[in-house]
Amino acid sequence: MLARIVRWEGGNPEDVKKTAAEIRQQADEAGGPPPGVPATEFMLLHDANGNAMALTFFENEADYAEGDATLSSMDPPGGGMGQRVGVDKYEVAARFEA
Numbered sequence: 001m002l003a004r005i006v007r008w009e010g011g012n013p014e015d016v017k018k019t020a021a022e023i024r025q026q027a028d029e030a031g032g033p034p035p036g037v038p039a040t041e042f043m044l045l046h047d048a049n050g051n052a053m054a055l056t057f058f059e060n061e062a063d064y065a066e067g068d069a070t071l072s073s074m075d076p077p078g079g080g081m082g083q084r085v086g087v088d089k090y091e092v093a094a095r096f097e098a
Contacts (some may be wrong), residue, residue, distance in 0.1 A: 001040070001092040002064045004056045004071065005061025008081040011050035020044050020052075022077040036070030038063040052081055057092065064089065 011019075024046060026034070033039045039056045046052040056071065060062040072087070 001095070002048045002058045002061065003092050004058070004068055005086075005087040006054045006056075006071075006084065007089060009050075009078075009083055009085050010034045010053045011046075011052060011080055013030065013046075013048055013083030015078065016046045016050050016052050016082070019076050019078045019080045020046060020075045026077065033067075034070065034074070037067040041065055050082055070086075 002086070008016075033042060033056075037056070038058065040059055041055075041057040043055040044052065045055070056065055056067060068087075068089075
């Protein structure tokens with residue numbers, strides 16, 4: 001399993017919250033991620049300073065490549081996330097729910 005981690009900095013905290021709400025609404029309406037993003041899971045984290053991190057999980061390299069290409073061509077809705085400062089690829093070494 002692979003994870004795509006994207007980081008944003010310098011957003012307005014209230015705008016980041018609004019963008020997160022829009023992303024949740026779009027996913028609810030679509031029944032999951034957008035077309036071209038064969039993700040198994042998605043998480044969006046943000047802090048009180050307007051920084052955010054999106055974690056998108058993919059089952060294999062092919063799914064990651066497709067999702068990365070699609071997501072790289074997109075911007076978050078609303079434009080309130082601040083500056084994208086990093087996109088990194090990780091192998092998931094351990095995963096569990098408590």
